[in-house]
Amino acid sequence: MLHLIEKYLNDNTPSGLMTTIDNHKAILRELLEDIDEKIRKDIILERQKILGFALSEASSHMLAVLLLKNKLVSSGFTINHRYFCSEQRARERLKMDFPGKDEIIPLLVKQEQARDRLCYGRDKSRKEVEEAIANISRLKTIIEDKLGEPL
8 A cells, every 4th residue: 555655646746756755754744644633533442453553654754764864775775664573683674873773773663562562463452552652752753853853
């Protein structure tokens, strides 16, 4: 589905093309709007599996923007949520140094763990869903601080 979103965004911009950073930001905006909608409608428990995927995907796009803005990766670099199954694996996959790395990686790992818990198995408690939402909020704040601009 993400490739459909990216194609739509690329085909419907004035120039017909967006920079990779703009692509990531546009997709991130949609994901965050979807998350916000579920919060506003108070349906986070009913949609926790969808939220788990959206939160994980949003965190990957946030990191992509940070790495691209700091010219640490090329536009073809792909971030897979599985990189964050553990801090060790994340550090193996992201060997480059980037602003806030020691703060960001643990939050990405926590988000991946929340993704697995929310998306698979029995429904989780409101507290657990809210913790996943709070985690991405912390991640967004840190990355925006390191970028010096909003995502």
